[in-house]
Amino acid sequence: xxxxxxxxxxxxxxxxxxxxxxxxxxxxxxxxxxxxxxxxxxxxxxxxxxxxxxxxxxxxxxxxxxxxxxxxxxxxxxxxxxxxxxxxxxxxxxxxxxxx
Amino acid sequence: xxxxxxxxxxxxxxxxxxxxxxxxxxxxxxxxxxxxxxxxxxxxxxxxxxxxxxxxxxxxxxxxxxxxxxxxxxxxxxxxxxxxxxxxxxxxxxxxxxxxxxxxxxxxxxxxxxxxxx
Amino acid sequence: xxxxxxxxxxxxxxxxxxxxxxxxxxxxxxxxxxxxxxxxxxxxxxxxxxxxxxxxxxxxxxxxxxxxxxxxxxxxxxxxxxxxxxxxxxxxxxxxxxxxxxxxxxxxxxxxxxxxxxxxxxxxxxxxxxxxxxxxxxxxxxxxxxxxxxxxxxxxxxxxxxxxxxxxxxxxxxxxxxxxxxxxxxxxxxxxxxxxxxxxxxxxxxxxxxxxxxxxxxxxxxxxxxxxxxxxxxxxxxxxxxxxxxxxxxxxxxxxxxxxxxxxxxxxxxxxxxxxxxxxxxxxxxxxxxxxxxxxxxxxxxxxxxxxxxxxxxxxxxxxxxxxxxxxxxxxxxxxxxxxxxxxxxxxxxxxxxxxxxxxxxxxxxxxxxxxxxxxxxxxxxxxxxxxxxxxxxxxxxxxxxxxxxxxxxxxxxxxxxxxxxxxxxxxxxxxxxxxxxxxxxxxxxxxxxxxxxxxxxxxxxxxxxxxxxxxxxxxxxxxxxxxxxxx
Numbered sequence: 115x116x117x118x119x120x121x122x123x124x125x126x127x128x129x130x131x132x133x134x135x136x137x138x139x140x141x142x143x144x145x146x147x148x149x150x151x152x153x154x155x156x157x158x159x160x161x162x163x164x165x166x167x168x169x170x171x172x173x174x175x176x177x178x179x180x181x182x183x184x185x186x187x188x189x190x191x192x193x194x195x196x197x198x199x200x201x202x203x204x205x206x207x208x209x210x211x212x213x214x
Numbered sequence: 215x216x217x218x219x220x221x222x223x224x225x226x227x228x229x230x231x232x233x234x235x236x237x238x239x240x241x242x243x244x245x246x247x248x249x250x251x252x253x254x255x256x257x258x259x260x261x262x263x264x265x266x267x268x269x270x271x272x273x274x275x276x277x278x279x280x281x282x283x284x285x286x287x288x289x290x291x292x293x294x295x296x297x298x299x300x301x302x303x304x305x306x307x308x309x310x311x312x313x314x315x316x317x318x319x320x321x322x323x324x325x326x327x328x329x330x331x332x
Numbered sequence: 333x334x335x336x337x338x339x340x341x342x343x344x345x346x347x348x349x350x351x352x353x354x355x356x357x358x359x360x361x362x363x364x365x366x367x368x369x370x371x372x373x374x375x376x377x378x379x380x381x382x383x384x385x386x387x388x389x390x391x392x393x394x395x396x397x398x399x400x401x402x403x404x405x406x407x408x409x410x411x412x413x414x415x416x417x418x419x420x421x422x423x424x425x426x427x428x429x430x431x432x433x434x435x436x437x438x439x440x441x442x443x444x445x446x447x448x449x450x451x452x453x454x455x456x457x458x459x460x461x462x463x464x465x466x467x468x469x470x471x472x473x474x475x476x477x478x479x480x481x482x483x484x485x486x487x488x489x490x491x492x493x494x495x496x497x498x499x500x501x502x503x504x505x506x507x508x509x510x511x512x513x514x515x516x517x518x519x520x521x522x523x524x525x526x527x528x529x530x531x532x533x534x535x536x537x538x539x540x541x542x543x544x545x546x547x548x549x550x551x552x553x554x555x556x557x558x559x560x561x562x563x564x565x566x567x568x569x570x571x572x573x574x575x576x577x578x579x580x581x582x583x584x585x586x587x588x589x590x591x592x593x594x595x596x597x598x599x600x601x602x603x604x605x606x607x608x609x610x611x612x613x614x615x616x617x618x619x620x621x622x623x624x625x626x627x628x629x630x631x632x633x634x635x636x637x638x639x640x641x642x643x644x645x646x647x648x649x650x651x652x653x654x655x656x657x658x659x660x661x662x663x664x665x666x667x668x669x670x671x672x673x674x675x676x677x678x679x680x681x682x683x684x685x686x687x688x689x690x691x692x693x694x695x696x697x698x699x700x701x702x703x704x705x706x707x708x709x710x711x712x713x714x715x716x717x718x719x720x721x722x723x724x725x726x727x728x729x730x731x732x733x734x735x736x737x738x739x740x741x742x743x744x745x746x747x748x749x750x751x752x753x754x755x756x757x758x759x760x761x762x763x764x765x766x767x768x769x770x771x772x773x774x775x776x777x778x779x780x781x782x783x784x785x786x787x788x789x790x791x792x793x794x795x796x797x798x799x800x801x802x803x804x805x806x807x808x809x810x811x812x813x814x815x816x817x818x819x820x
Contacts, residue, residue, distance in 0.1 A: 122516075129509060136502050145498060152505040156512050163516035171521045172512075175463050177289060179508060182470045184286035186501055188279040189474050193481055193493045195275060200487045206498070211491050211570075304338045318356050322440075325363035 121162030128155035140205050142194055146187065153183045276328045280320075287316055344400040345458070346388040347414055351451045354381030355444045362440020371439035375429045378443040382422045382450065389414045402522050403461040408816025412662040413457030413589040415815075416669050417582055421450040423673045423796070424578030426789040427680060431574050432483060442482060446578070449475035453586035460597065462511040462521040465590050469507065469554070472586060473500050476579050480571035486690060492570025499553065499563045507550025513543030514598065523598035531601050544599065544606050547591075548613075554587040555643045558616040565628075568636035569691060573683065576632065577676030580639050585665045588646055592658050595650065596818050603653050611651045611745050617644030618752040625759050631679050631692045634759060635672070638718060641756055642668060648749055649733045652740035659817030660736045664729035666815055667717070667804055671726055674797030675714040678707050681786040681794070697763060698770040707786075708767045710794050717801045719760035720753050725804035732812065 128151060135148030157176045164172025201208060294301070294309050301309075323329060342349065358377055361370070389411055397407035404410075425446055428435065435442055452472030459465040477500060481493025511521075517539040518526025529535040549560065556564040568576045595606065621641030628634040642664075649661040682692045685704065701708035717726035730753065734746045786794075804811050 129505075132505075133502075136498075142494070142498065146501075149501045149505060152502075153508070156505065156509045159509065159512045160515065163512065166516070167519040169519065171463070172515055175466075175512070175515065175521060177293075178463055178467055180289060181286050182467070184282050185470070185474055186504075188283050189477055190497050190501065191275065191279060193477060193490070193497050196481060196484060196490050197494045200490055206494075209491050209494055211488050302335055304335045315356070318359060322359045322363055 410458040412815040427574035456586035457589035488570040503553030510547030565636040614647040657736035660732035667725035667729040670800040699772040715760040728808040
């Protein structure tokens with residue numbers, strides 16, 4: 115049996131990769147994907163911990179996260195498309211109407 | 215334990231080799247005299263008119279979004295199916311309520327034209 | 333569990349259920365209507381549903397707290413927060429009624445999302461379980477992402493939605509990662525269970541501090557604490573003003589309520605570890621919020637930074653972490669709901685006057701008192717209340733929070749809070765001074781524009797808010813008794 119800590123470390127690495135992607139990439143779609151990756155690393159954490167504790171709550175949590183992630187994608191893509199219609203670009207550097 | 219998988223390995227080896235052999239042999243043995251009619255598209259419908267690289271209408275994304283959401287909501291019905299024998303009345307009613315929510319959402323999408331293919 | 337008891341105790345979630353059924357009714361009515369007819373009906377219906385929700389929460393007010401399915405509880409704190417959010421919801425719907433061009437077409441979607449946001453916010457205050465907490469957070473966040481981009485003709489509104497969504501989804505992942513680690517630490521998603529496991533020396537205490545840190549990022553984003561506040565002014569300015577009014581109050585109340593309950597029921601034994609970082613965040617939030625508000629030229633951006641500063645004030649109550657502090661925070665949010673929504677309502681009325689679509693520059697307020705005496709008087713009252721001048725509601729909110737913090741031994745934090753209030757008075761009073769004592773620059777231009785009467789519902793909102801701010805200020809004891817904290 116693989117130790118829980120290995121899973122936690124792997125999940126933390128995936129989470130960090132995702133977070134770095136969000137901060138560095140300029141394409142809104144890729145940023146979505148990175149956010150999904152971060153959510154999936156959380157799922158991995160939860161599954162590993164649920165196995166360690168031997169209860170189901172972690173797995174239920176994973177179900178909820180998956181549903182929320184789907185809803186988030188639906189909302190996010192709709193907003194993205196509305197944005198593209200206004201300025202024909204998904205580069206987030208060009209989202210610059212509002213600033214101090 | 216591992217020896218059982220050995221047969222699967224042999225089978226997958228065969229599965230790769232046999233069709234490869236057929237293709238390679240056909241390539242070397244068959245005569246080749248191409249002309250215009252032979253190079254025509256056949257069996258898959260008529261020749262296309264105009265560009266084949268059409269963009270999907272943006273309308274398509276609506277159907278995609280509706281699919282993504284409803285697809286994942288089906289996830290919640292699996293545990294109910296697994297535990298079906300032990301469900302209480304309350305859980306059954308909760309499930310019905312959940313499905314009702316989805317139906318109302320679908321009706322809303324439908325009536326608002328999100329499912330129209332224009 | 334007994335089926336009858338399950339139905340019986342569902343009354344804990346009665347306000348949420350009323351609203352959920354209401355949303356379905358609203359959607360059915362929306363698909364039944366032809367073309368653009370009936371958007372007034374939809375507005376009336378959603379106000380009625382929200383009032384029913386208020387009635388439902390008043391109905392269960394006196395009951396003993398019951399925990400439902402290990403996920404939600406109906407104690408005094410939950411009910412107080414619900415009341416604040418429902419009031420903000422009613423006022424928000426009233427403000428939106430005639431505001432949008434899009435609302436005639438898509439009123440059903442707008443009002444359903446508005447009610448869904450209210451449901452999520454209310455759930456946030458009742459959640460006693462990490463899963464419910466996360467779902468509640470996402471319900472209202474997703475609804476608000478869409479609402480802030482609802483003014484689709486305006487590129488700024490879409491842009492605000494885009495920024496809010498990208499940063500909000502990013503922050504949510506931190507929040508949920510924190511939840512996962514807390515679950516790993518305590519072996520349960522129930523707040524009380526986590527506390528028990530950790531207090532008896534079990535679990536993985538090493539996961540607690542990373543968990544808290546990650547939760548703080550997500551939570552700090554939602555209430556716009558300072559290192560995570562950059563989205564706030566952009567979204568507040570770009571979003572339709574009625575939505576801004578609603579969400580500035582609603583998200584703060586919901587997120588603070590959820591975080592209060594999480595920190596005080598799941599992690600009270602770690603108070604020593606989390607109080608100090610939160611205190612530092614509070615200092616940063618108040619100071620940066622107030623100092624940046626000084627330099628704003630747009631009224632909406634100024635109110636956004638003032639909202640950041642107020643989040644810092646409420647955070648002081650969380651740092652104190654006592655039952656009295658939580659009821660003080662509930663009172664603060666109650667007062668804040670009226671004064672902040674009131675200020676945004678006046679902004680909406682002025683937007684109409686100046687023909688500007690979605691914002692007002694402060695420079696245009698010069699001499700406003702002469703042209704719009706009633707609006708200017710109302711704005712003055714809200715500004716005085718926001719800055720915490722004594723006989724008004726805002727003062728007692730600050731007073732109760734600071735008092736609870738001093739009692740818990742955080743006197744130095746309160747000193748910084750009071751100093752910040754003095755700074756904030758400058759930019760609030762600057763608006764009052766501009767309206768009453770300055771002359772408009774191009775007097776000719778301004779006079780030519782015809783007077784646009786404010787809509788009846790926004791007049792109603794202004795009147796209610798002014799009355800509430802004054803009455804709460806004159807009779808603070810009454811409301812302080814009504815709004816209860818955790819474990820009271």
